[in-house]
Amino acid sequence: MTGIGTDQAKARGTLLRRLFGSRITEVVALMARLDLADAIGDGVADVGDLARAYDIPAPQLQRLLRALVSLGMCVEAGPGKVSLSETGALLRKDCPGSMYEFARFHTAAETTRPWLSLEHSLRTGKPAFDEEFGSPLYDHLGAHPEMSARFGAAMGDESRAAAEAIAAQHDFSGYRMVTDIGGGDGTLITAILRGNPGLQGTIFDTEEGAAPAVARLRAAGLADRCSIVTGDFFTAVPTGADLFLVKSTIHNWDDEHAVRILRSCRTALGDNGKLLIVDVLLPDRVQPDPAGLNPYIKDLQMLVLLGGQERTRADFDRLCAQAGLRIAGAEALPPHVGQSMLEVVRA
């Protein structure tokens, strides 16, 4: 018998899909960049109309659209007609649950180019981003307000599910004031304050990082219940709250910097305060091919962009101990969130 066996054919198929991952990303990235989801809209769109609107020859646009149909982003709705699938509709700008800004930021040069130097980051432990763009990511965002706004909005898209879950399931009734450290565009604190009318809030971030929060708090009618304080969490974080949050932020940093943030938190906590760390928690054993955002790919993303990393519970125990803190409990978040919540107190 000649040819390859069934198992090898399956393995080959898996390999081919892995090797073409970045090409697939380019197709979806172009759909986002062209605002194609908004152009197709709620109903059925005519390919000829779309081709005229984009000034792309119809047969060429048809090639993009059939690739998007094959990827489950669009649906064929008759000859020369397309509509959006449920997944494709997430690339509409203003729909509930929109992932448009997430898609734009994570397909931009800032987040894709450093991946080409993954080997450099692995060999040096340093973020390839700094080599590519000449400064660390957060300095670069500080110097590019448009990209900083896109980053804040992308984090908002990514954080919405976690924010809703945390606001719904955690008991905030015993607290007076909550400070979100590295609180970004305010997605998390907005969800928490909405559900807990007696609670006051503070967003602590850099000036550029907190900028998008102003409009979000105003739109939510929460501007009088939530202040924005800017500063550097490696130096100090504001005191006065009885609950602190730090979400998707410790994983941006190497151990030394992570401990510095946690030490600032310890100082602000006082004797009875509590800190909730929300981050990816890597399982002790590698999970092959995890669903959703693969945490091991995210881990490498943290390395190439920032020199950060994803961590196990044991890693967080160690970092907290170095900062004079102790993990007193853990709260699981729904699987689609892809993160866990650790309750931290002074050691």
Ligand SMILES: C[S@@+](CC[C@H](N)C(=O)[O-])C[C@H]1O[C@@H](n2cnc3c(N)ncnc32)[C@H](O)[C@@H]1O
């Ligand atoms: C990955 S984002 C997380 C944002 C938000 N917590 C969320 O989960 O959507 C990390 C945040 O840390 C902020 N940040 C970075 N360096 C900082 C510093 N030195 N001091 C205070 N905040 C900083 C960034 O501006 C950004 O908003």
